[in-house]
Amino acid sequence: MLKSMSSSDDHLVSMIVSSTGKSHLRQIHAVLLRTSLIRSSDVFHHFLSRLALSLVPRDLDYSRRVFSERSNPSVSHCNTMIRAFSVSETPGEGLRLFRSLRRKTFPPANPLSSSFALKCCIKSGDLLGGLQIHGKIFSDGFLSDSLLLTTLMDFYSTCENSAAACKVFDEIPKRDTVSYNVLISCFLRNKRTRDVLFLFDKMMKEVDGCVKPDGVTCLLALQACASLGALDFGKQVHDFIDGNGLGGALNLNNTLVSMYSRCGSMDKAYEVFNRMRERNVVSWTAMISGLAINGFGKEAIEAFEEMLKCGISPEGHTLTGLLSACSHSGLVREGMMFFDRLKSGEFMMKPNLHHYGCIVDLLGRARLLDKAYSLVQSMEVKPDSTIWRTLLGACRVQGNVELGERVISHLIELKAEEAGDYVLLLNTYSSVGNWEKVAELRSLMKEKRIHTKPGWSAMEVQGQVHEFIVDDVSHPRKEEIYKMLAEINQQLKIAGYVAEVASELHNLDSEEEKGHALTYHSEKLAIAFGILMTPPGTTIRVTKNLRTCDDCHNFAKFVSRVYDRVVIVRDRSRFHQFKGGFCSCNDFW
């Protein structure tokens, strides 16, 4: 049919080209060349777009050749190619094309060219390239282009420069839901979780015109709540979802399951999960991982088996959740059985680093350190720093100095040693009373200028999130908090609590500071704040970014008994529920 068409049929030809499948594209190309129909800018545009953008997988070589054969490409032809490069493995080519386009006086580049070029910079991590484009936005006269500025924010977000992203946001003439979402995702990526909640609140109250949260906003806000353990705020987001007709979305329900379980509310997680009309592997994975961090190992295994019964195949993450559930609940036999099934290929995948990490953790907790070490040595994939770190953690718990030293030498070899690793080794030495080595390591840390990253704890009171760091003095009610902490310490002492000075050492320079900093670990500040701010009997919920130390764990146990409070601490690896002087983890973490 194409053969009989003339240049006056451009539109029809374009439509045919746009609907052509991959197998016929070369034939169509030949016809277009033979009939000279390709000379039409319209026809060429559609052909190139089909070739470079809408086909999966894309044929970039072919697109590149077709494009280079065009003697007078228009801006939109160039943009098609820049966009294609921005999602390819060679985004640098897109930037080069953009630059050559800008150098020409005609045709001039348009805001879209800059937008796609920025995408190229994001993909290739080209900081300088992006900054140059930003510099030209003013001289190109694109300052009022909201969509381009939104992409620019996304660029700064990937560069972890949230201050620059904020500045661009302020300059956007007409902000809409997407520009808000980009800023929110920037805050989330850059760990400014409280700002995420602030912005969500602002959108909900429609402070900025009629900008309202949409599904993506809710998804991001829920992630922030999960990270902070902000259960009340999470419930508000849930209400917003239900009240605005967003409740049926699969991805939102999956995130709700994850949020509730990461906030320690398994009842609500189950409720959402059971009400879901449709569930995919992500839904099951969220549930299994949630059960895992809450210490419900057996239930996680049951959920996994139920999932298989429903005919859903697990993914890598699903197995990670399952194996970590076994590890956290001390189900060594079950964990090893699932690991064997994974290795046999039953789940159509090979064990990855996460899976090995779980098993190393499992063996370490089960005091099978040698077995864990030989597993790491025999791994098919090269062990990364996290694997070694997991093993180092197990060495600390069991005071195995010899293996601990060997492990740290592996970390040094990988050039991946972090302050936390030295702290673990330091604690291993101190747990066996080897003070000479402690001193030696301390001076080494000083020499290498190693500083620990501060731990933080968060606590939600009436929907407001309060954050604390070690030795925090920034909180407006710091005086009351420290007074309360002193009182608690006194009460606990009477009940028999003794601070374990040797249990955890942070970035301290002298022995005298040790006892002092133990008193002011961020979770202790948060717990004191909780007792201060809530009526007797209220559950205290604290979220911590690192693993909680032995001393703080012990402190929380005493608080739960002396103050008759349920204290729930979510640390980096799991939940601890303290009640009547005991912890749900049975000191096994």
Next chain:
DNA sequence: TTAGGGTTAG
């Protein structure tokens, strides 16, 4: 002629 944001983790 075209465009910007997003689900599970050791």
